[in-house]
Amino acid sequence: MKTIKDVAKLADVSVGTVSRYLNGYKIKEANRKKIEAAIERLQFTSNPMARGLRTNKTFTVGVLIPRITDIFCTQVIEGIEEILNPLNYGIVICSANDSLTQQAEKLTYLKNKCVDGIIMMPVTSATLEDEGVVASGIPVVLIDRLVKDCELDAVVCDNVNGAYSAVEMIINKGHQKIGIISGPQEIYTAQERLTGYMRALNDYNIEINEEYIVYAPYNQTGGIDAFRQLMSLEDPPTAIFSTNYPTTVNAMKVMLEQGLQIGKDISLCGYDQTELFQMFNPPLSVVVQPSREIGINAAEILLKRMEGDHSRFPQIQRLKTQLIATESVKTMD
């Protein structure tokens, strides 16, 4: 590996001059040419560790998500990359594997790795268990979920109105018996979506039936029991609003097993988009989140913080969702 010293020698200037060139300070034109030639000849690139040791900047940000195979998460990451890569930041990915313990571990791992900032989607909204990472002063931007008692920048979706629009659509199609597969009560987005559901029912003067509200974990198998429970009610709902991706997938799985046709025997509206959802017959109604945009905005806020701009803290952005309404919700007559 070539060093700044080699460049200096070849260009016949001092290391200081080379360093200044590298950092964009003004130097004599003739020297610039010589240095550039030397760099080219030697294929020199500066050593990020030596530089980082001096400047306390690693040009890496940590991205901590519940699960890397989640399509929503990867779409967010794509947005983050779009902003950060052109600025030469590297992205260190950590998956918490849906575990709060791992989330805490990875968080301290990232801190110890001296990342310049962290973008994280919390596993739960109940607590961060950040082990002093936030206190250490490294900027953290939350995405998708807020965390209780946590003053942090965040980019989330307007889940209340997202859910509201879905339920409103279902109501407008003539349904009165609307079930909801809600998520764990300690998860922020789940709370909000439930709120949107209730608010819509209220606004349209539909009485809330506690039996129609069931809870499911947001994990691989979540939603199976919940769906069965709803369908085995004495007076089952005619439409179901499923509030996240796995619960929706699993609800559909059970429907197939039971021979129920979507949009005919039972109406369904889900949350989060997958191309495949639009390939069913009928395609599935869903609330779509602007995942890529979440990543972009989070990265931009983080950049600001990393540059030392701490204005308007904590900055909380709420992005609007979009509703795709299809025949998967039957028009009642």
Add this chain to the structure above:
Amino acid sequence: MKTIKDVAKLADVSVGTVSRYLNGYKIKEANRKKIEAAIERLQFTSNPMARGLRTNKTFTVGVLIPRITDIFCTQVIEGIEEILNPLNYGIVICSANDSLTQQAEKLTYLKNKCVDGIIMMPVTSATLEDEGVVASGIPVVLIDRLVKDCELDAVVCDNVNGAYSAVEMIINKGHQKIGIISGPQEIYTAQERLTGYMRALNDYNIEINEEYIVYAPYNQTGGIDAFRQLMSLEDPPTAIFSTNYPTTVNAMKVMLEQGLQIGKDISLCGYDQTELFQMFNPPLSVVVQPSREIGINAAEILLKRMEGDHSRFPQIQRLKTQLIATESVKTMD
């Protein structure tokens, strides 16, 4: 930030002793206790940049993939994490966004970042355009696709036999007119899968009909035209083998548009697994790749290389695929 110096002072030993403790050398029991207490009190963690500067080791590996939103890629990453995280390696993700140019850029980016090793899934098998990254001596392990004229460790699937088993199954169900949506000829996996297709037809004495072989790009929209082309033949195939995920999805999309029922009007077998594929009615026949295992194995080879063990180079592993056979391929009578 606390340093090794602070620890030494508090523990009343020299920095050398602290460093030795940190690196697992034997030190006097009494000193060990004092040092541990000091580390605990000061919340000391060693600075990775300073350490890296001395040791030339960053404890990060780069993972370069064609696209981060690809489920196959993220499953591979999960496998990589499983091995590398417990050993305290960080994973820097780079997406080439299906572009060879970007792939080359990110590759040099990773090199300049001084990652200890790279696991990459090449965008194309035609060329690596590695800009001297390989020559620089940093270990690179290829996954999923081999690259022409490239002597590198690799973990790939046995695509020939994967495709063979699919086509064989189709034949055994009584089909004679079998179309294939193949990938770009310069992609290694596409070549292999086509070979498997041809070999199966040969082995079962079915004449190869050039019209039944169509090519589609491996991208977001690939497969749409290909499928249409196959179906508009004078004597269209009764079954189609679609050789990757997007082409399969898109083929299904067109089928829905045209009102064709899978497993009835036309038989279909795809490649790569998604939970949703198993939720269609009937579920989709697919060749499943052991994606997580690919990640695990690649990480293990990389570890070996990073430790300086260069035995049996280049080491090329071929993992077996698994066939899921369903009613999506009709049994002919």
Add this chain to the structure above:
DNA sequence: TTGTAGGCGTTATCAT
């Protein structure tokens, strides 16, 4: 504008 030199936090080489 430039050269010189000290120091960032480690590890590793000497002696002891």
Add this chain to the structure above:
DNA sequence: ATGATAACGCCTACAA
């Protein structure tokens, strides 16, 4: 087994 000290490659006063 330990302490002192010279690197590692870079940035940045400071002086010129």
